[in-house]
Amino acid sequence: MKFYTSVILVLSLIYSCSPGRKVQENNLISEAPSWVRQTPNAADSYHGVGMALKSNQQDYRERARQSALSELAASISVTVSASSVLHQFEFDNNYSEFFRDQIKMSTRQQLEGFELVENWENEEQYWVYYRLSKTKWEQIRQERINRALTQSQAALEQARSFSEQGKKADAIRFYIQSLEAVRNFLGDELTIATETGNKSYAPALMADFINEIRDLKFVFPFETLRFKQGALQNTTTLDVKVTDQKGNPAAGIPVITKFSWMPASEQVSFTNANGVFSINIDKFKSGSSNGQISSAPDLQWLVENNSEDMLIHKLIDGIKVNTFILPVEFIPAVFHLSLTEKNLGKMVSNTGLEDEIQKLFLQEGFKLTTAIDDADYLLEADIDTFTGNERNNRFSTNLNATFVIKNKHHTIVYSRSVENLPGLGDSYASAGLNAYRSLLSTYRITVYPDILRTLF
Amino acid sequence: MIFILLLMAAGCTVKKLAKQAVQFEQAGMFKDAAGLYLQALALKPGAFEYKTGLKRTGQLYLDESVAAITSAYNRNDYQTTIYGYRSMQDFASTVRSAGVDLDFDYSTERMYEKACEVYLSERYELGQKLLNEQSFGEAEKVFSEIHSIQPEYKDTRNYLLTSTLEPLYQKGSNHFSRRNFMNAYKEWEKVYQKNPDYKDVKMRMQEALDERYKEGTLWLIEEDFDAAAAALGEVYQIAPDYPDVKARYMEARNEPIYRTSKENLKTGKCRTAYFGFESIIKDAGNYKETKVLKDEALNCAQFPVAVLVGAMPQHNADAAEFEAALTNRLLSYNDPFLKIHQFPDMNSKFFQAVASSRSPDRKKLKELTDTYGIKAILMISFAEYEKNEGKLQKFSRTGFERQPVRKTNGETSYYDHQVSYTEYLKQNKASLEMSYQLVSAANGQILLSQRLTGNKEDQTNYATYQGNQKNLYPAKEINNTYSIDLKNYHSLQKLLKSDDRIQSADQLRDDLFEDLSKKIAKAVIEFNPEK
Numbered sequence: 013m014k015f016y017t018s019v020i021l022v023l024s025l026i027y028s029c030s031p032g033r034k035v036q037e038n039n040l041i042s043e044a045p046s047w048v049r050q051t052p053n054a055a056d057s058y059h060g061v062g063m064a065l066k067s068n069q070q071d072y073r074e075r076a077r078q079s080a081l082s083e084l085a086a087s088i089s090v091t092v093s094a095s096s097v098l099h100q101f102e103f104d105n106n107y108s109e110f111f112r113d114q115i116k117m118s119t120r121q122q123l124e125g126f127e128l129v130e131n132w133e134n135e136e137q138y139w140v141y142y143r144l145s146k147t148k149w150e151q152i153r154q155e156r157i158n159r160a161l162t163q164s165q166a167a168l169e170q171a172r173s174f175s176e177q178g179k180k181a182d183a184i185r186f187y188i189q190s191l192e193a194v195r196n197f198l199g200d201e202l203t204i205a206t207e208t209g210n211k212s213y214a215p216a217l218m219a220d221f222i223n224e225i226r227d228l229k230f231v232f233p234f235e236t237l238r239f240k241q242g243a244l245q246n247t248t249t250l251d252v253k254v255t256d257q258k259g260n261p262a263a264g265i266p267v268i269t270k271f272s273w274m275p276a277s278e279q280v281s282f283t284n285a286n287g288v289f290s291i292n293i294d295k296f297k298s299g300s301s302n303g304q305i306s307s308a309p310d311l312q313w314l315v316e317n318n319s320e321d322m323l324i325h326k327l328i329d330g331i332k333v334n335t336f337i338l339p340v341e342f343i344p345a346v347f348h349l350s351l352t353e354k355n356l357g358k359m360v361s362n363t364g365l366e367d368e369i370q371k372l373f374l375q376e377g378f379k380l381t382t383a384i385d386d387a388d389y390l391l392e393a394d395i396d397t398f399t400g401n402e403r404n405n406r407f408s409t410n411l412n413a414t415f416v417i418k419n420k421h422h423t424i425v426y427s428r429s430v431e432n433l434p435g436l437g438d439s440y441a442s443a444g445l446n447a448y449r450s451l452l453s454t455y456r457i458t459v460y461p462d463i464l465r466t467l468f
Numbered sequence: 469m470i471f472i473l474l475l476m477a478a479g480c481t482v483k484k485l486a487k488q489a490v491q492f493e494q495a496g497m498f499k500d501a502a503g504l505y506l507q508a509l510a511l512k513p514g515a516f517e518y519k520t521g522l523k524r525t526g527q528l529y530l531d532e533s534v535a536a537i538t539s540a541y542n543r544n545d546y547q548t549t550i551y552g553y554r555s556m557q558d559f560a561s562t563v564r565s566a567g568v569d570l571d572f573d574y575s576t577e578r579m580y581e582k583a584c585e586v587y588l589s590e591r592y593e594l595g596q597k598l599l600n601e602q603s604f605g606e607a608e609k610v611f612s613e614i615h616s617i618q619p620e621y622k623d624t625r626n627y628l629l630t631s632t633l634e635p636l637y638q639k640g641s642n643h644f645s646r647r648n649f650m651n652a653y654k655e656w657e658k659v660y661q662k663n664p665d666y667k668d669v670k671m672r673m674q675e676a677l678d679e680r681y682k683e684g685t686l687w688l689i690e691e692d693f694d695a696a697a698a699a700l701g702e703v704y705q706i707a708p709d710y711p712d713v714k715a716r717y718m719e720a721r722n723e724p725i726y727r728t729s730k731e732n733l734k735t736g737k738c739r740t741a742y743f744g745f746e747s748i749i750k751d752a753g754n755y756k757e758t759k760v761l762k763d764e765a766l767n768c769a770q771f772p773v774a775v776l777v778g779a780m781p782q783h784n785a786d787a788a789e790f791e792a793a794l795t796n797r798l799l800s801y802n803d804p805f806l807k808i809h810q811f812p813d814m815n816s817k818f819f820q821a822v823a824s825s826r827s828p829d830r831k832k833l834k835e836l837t838d839t840y841g842i843k844a845i846l847m848i849s850f851a852e853y854e855k856n857e858g859k860l861q862k863f864s865r866t867g868f869e870r871q872p873v874r875k876t877n878g879e880t881s882y883y884d885h886q887v888s889y890t891e892y893l894k895q896n897k898a899s900l901e902m903s904y905q906l907v908s909a910a911n912g913q914i915l916l917s918q919r920l921t922g923n924k925e926d927q928t929n930y931a932t933y934q935g936n937q938k939n940l941y942p943a944k945e946i947n948n949t950y951s952i953d954l955k956n957y958h959s960l961q962k963l964l965k966s967d968d969r970i971q972s973a974d975q976l977r978d979d980l981f982e983d984l985s986k987k988i989a990k991a992v993i994e995f996n997p998e999k
Contacts, residue, residue: 110542276590276597326542403689434686450682453675456668458645 044132047141051083058144060084060126063137076131076140084142085120088149092199097214097327111199114323118196125152157197161204161213164193168217175224178256181264181314187221188318188328195323222331227256228265230307230336237305237340240388241378241468250291250338252307254283261287266310272303272340280310301342301377308335345468346379348387354396355444356409363448365395365455372460389425389467392416395451397435397444409435411447415459417467426466430454482511482518489521498529502563509566519568526563526570530556534573537580546583550617553580588614588621595627599634607631633659633666640672649680650702677703681713688720696720718752726756733761737998738768739805771997772807773798773906774842778849786855786977790900793978794848794985801993809840830912837909844906844915846992851901857973858895858927865891866943867960868952869935884952889933889940891963898976899923904988906995916991922984924976930966937964 051061062079064072090112092098098111126144133139171186194202194214202213231253254262267289269279281289291305315328349369353360369391370380381387393415400408411433417426433454435447489504505522509515533556540548553576560570591610598607608631614624640655653676659669684699697720703710704717729744745762748755775795780787791810798808836842868884875881899922906916933940942960944953971979 109538274597274600276593322543329544400686401689403691406685406689408686408689434682436682436685436689446682450679453644453672453679457641457672457675461641 045130048132048139056146058084058087058146058149060142061139063139066136066138072138076138080140080142081123082120084126084144085116085123088119090115090199093201095201095212096199097218098199110326111323115196115199125149160194160197161202164190167193178260180228180256180262183224184314185318187224188315188324190217192319192321192324195321225309225311225331226334228262228309229255229257231255232338237338238343239340240343241345248293250293251288252291254287254289263287266313267307268310269305269307271305303340303342305338305340306335308333344377344379345388346381346386347373348381348384348390350390351393356397356399356440363445364452365448368452368455372456388420390418397447399440405438407437407440407443409440409443409447411435411451413451417463426463428459428462482508486518493525498525498532501525502529506566522563522566522568526568530560530570534576537576541579541583546587549579549583550587584617588618592622599627599631604631604635629663633662637667637669644676649676652676677707677710681710685716688716693720693724718755722748722752722755726758730761733765738765739996739998741765742769766804769805770807771805772809772842774809774811774836774845776845776847780850780853783853786853787850790981793981794988797985797989798992801989803993806993809842833909833912842909844908847905847907849903854897854899855973855977856897861893863891865889866950868941868943870939870941886950887935889931891931893929894970895927896970896973896976897925898973898980900980900984902984906992916995918991920984920987922980924980926971926976928968928970929963930968931960931963933964
């Protein structure tokens with residue numbers, strides 16, 4: 013019995029492992045013309061052969077046509093000339109690939125001059141063959157280049173004119189239009205005829221555009237901005253002027269501003285008719301003594317708002333703009349301490365509180381002074397202890413404290429009370445001093461962070 | 469055979485995997501195809517067709533990935549570039565582990581590096597911003613991502629630590645500000661466990677303990693012992709070596725018991741006081757004067773009881789047995805207060821004095837108290853008692869011994885031979901009806917009273933037969949003629965196998981006395997004269 017079961021198992025395994033029936037070879041295209049079986053490769057033309065299945069497809073002719081034209085367009089090579097703008101401005105290989113893809117896409121979209129050579133069909137398939145003469149294509153292409161150059165030069169003229177008038181934003185807009193006009197030929201060596209002979213066009217246009225951007229100059233109202241820490245209670249505005257190198261105001265320029273003490277934050281503003289834009293500085297706390305405000309023309313904004321062409325975006329992305337920096341110096345706030353420390357109504361010293369307060373301020377980079385007039389802030393602390401209970405020669409006290417901070421004008425800017433901090437000891441006096449230990453912890457953990465949050 | 473089957477099954481799986489791989493490859497799903505070739509190679513390492521399949525599909529997938537990465541890079545989508553590249557690297561490394569090297573386009577490496585440069589810088593700045601805004605959870609995600617891509621990127625490690633620990637540190641501070649010191653301690657402890665050097669966390673943990681200790685001690689001073697015990701207990705659990713904490717914790721736990729016990733001792737509730745002092749000693753050792761006071765309470769709580777056992781006419785020895793059983797049982801509890809006194813010489817005199825009259829003889833009671841310090845009398849009275857050792861009854865019975873006889877034709881018939889066997893019967897019994905009373909020696913008050921009855925019986929019934937017991941059948945008599953009783957065969961067999969042993973009447977008595985004395989002793993032990 014066991015033997016038979018095993019034999020059946022082995023047989024079923026052999027059956028399940030055996031390959032499926034071989035599909036019979038399809039002889040459907042055996043009678044088709046030769047271009048169906050292999051795309052022609054005559055050197056004088058570009059060729060494209062396309063096929064679409066007829067089954068369940070109403071538009072199979074159009075699908076076959078698109079397929080053929082795609083093949084035809086793909087066979088038109090796109091080259092990047094060594095003297096093209098792409099080479100001159102040191103765009104990397106990845107960019108060249110991107111550029112080629114973009115050009116191929118537009119070549120396919122704008123394909124013209126091709127001719128239908130033949131079509132062939134059987135019950136299931138529809139085949140079509142298109143051809144484009146290389147000579148004809150070169151002619152079409154040259155005409156396009158000429159048209160693009162004319163269009164681009166016109167925009168360039170306009171851009172230069174606006175630039176002369178100090179209308180920088182408009183000038184940039186026309187420079188972008190000028191670039192857009194020749195975008196399909198940026199890999200070619202575009203030349204224009206001048207009085208002195210033929211001249212390379214696209215690199216010159218690009219250089220002009222870059223100069224236009226780099227011509228902008230930002231004039232800050234100070235050489236260095238100095239902030240007293242904690243002095244900034246509200247938003248402060250700083251006006252910055254943007255001009256060209258001749259000092260003419262640049263209106264309508266988008267500007268992006270970053271603050272070194274606020275990573276990943278930026279402000280975007282626009283210059284007004286006088287070429288002025290405002291930087292708003294909010295209350296802040298900096299961990300270091302120096303920082304900087306950096307502003308630069310927002311080239312990305314300019315491009316995105318003047319062109320939808322990805323190729324142009326990518327081209328201009330690579331341009332480095334000048335960034336203008338305003339150094340900022342953070343001047344530490346100066347504190348004066350005035351502590352009234354009592355234990356059971358009597359003045360005491362050496363409780364450790366003053367040392368703790370000083371240590372924390374100094375750690376944070378603040379300064380301390382003994383002269384009230386030199387201080388930005390006056391910290392007044394009033395502390396006293398009161399008797400609590402007694403049991404088995406154990407004594408308890410309660411400590412109350414108030415912390416008040418006044419600014420230079422003696423206005424109270426911070427106030428906080430601490431009540432009923434316990435103290436323990438073998439006498440009320442020692443219990444009172446013991447309560448100061450709790451005050452030290454409470455000051456460091458609770459009060460001091462609150463002071464920093466409120467003032468800085 | 470099993471081995472052959474297993475080999476065939478494995479071979480079959482490999483072929484199926486390869487077949488599926490080809491289908492995926494034809495459908496342009498190169499990654500899936502490569503995955504299947506990898507599986508096939510794992511089952512059949514080194515197989516040429518699977519290795520070339522993996523090389524082919526793996527390379528195609530790699531080329532697809534390169535195209536996708538390039539496209540993402542050109543779109544300035546640096547995140548996709550980075551993760552695409554990493555995924556591609558993982559794939560190539562998996563394929564390499566199967567012994568297949570793929571051709572790598574190193575331009576993607578440059579793209580990856582450039583994408584990292586921009587993307588990580590942006591993420592790093594975002595992380596810093598989130599930290600500044602105290603969005604620690606979000607910051608942690610950002611720095612974790614950077615860490616997973618480039619662990620050594622700038623100060624990522626520190627920022628990651630800060631984004632993880634700072635929320636806990638601040639949570640602790642908030643608890644401390646609200647005077648929830650132990651919650652603060654727990655949060656800071658979490659920080660400490662991850663990084664003992666984080667800011668001043670170690671000092672803060674100590675400060676939280678200090679404050680909680682202080683809180684507990686203050687409650688102790690205010691005599692809020694429960695709150696004090698809770699606070700000091702928490703400190704003690706965490707830091708048993710914290711100065712003085714154990715003593716104060718013990719004080720908080722035991723002072724209220726100490727005080728109550730002292731008061732109980734003062735008001736004569738010595739037994740309750742004793743238990744209070746005892747629990748303190750168990751918990752805290754020698755707390756204040758607990759040991760002395762415990763002894764005092766024990767002395768005061770002594771409860772000497774005189775056991776007076778009434779007469780059991782004609783069974784004086786059994787009455788003595790009962791008294792002995794009761795005394796043993798009472799002593800077995802090792803009750804610290806109960807002291808048993810017996811007065812064998814004066815038993816009947818006292819018994820009559822206390823029990824016979826309607827009200828107890830105060831004089832006699834006073835005599836017991838004054839002379840022997842007796843606080844209560846346990847009086848045992850017997851009403852009816854019976855102890856019967858039955859006689860062994862012997863009955864001669866008629867039966868049949870059946871013998872099978874094989875006939876010459878092969879059939880079996882039986883020969884029933886009339887015989888005699890003996891049946892025995894015996895029954896022993898002990899029963900008692902009694903009552904007990906616990907009477908205060910101070911005033912004759914009946915403290916406990918109960919009537920008890922008990923009964924113990926045992927019997928034996930068996931049979932003996934000298935011949936072949938298995939073939940023995942009982943007989944039934946009809947009109948003075950015996951015939952074999954097949955129906956009761958099993959009953960007789962049971963009697964033949966029955967045990968002939970039986971508990972003696974004395975044993976039954978002992979069991980009975982044990983049961984009853986146990987009930988009485990339990991009632992006396994549980995009796996609390998202070999209630």
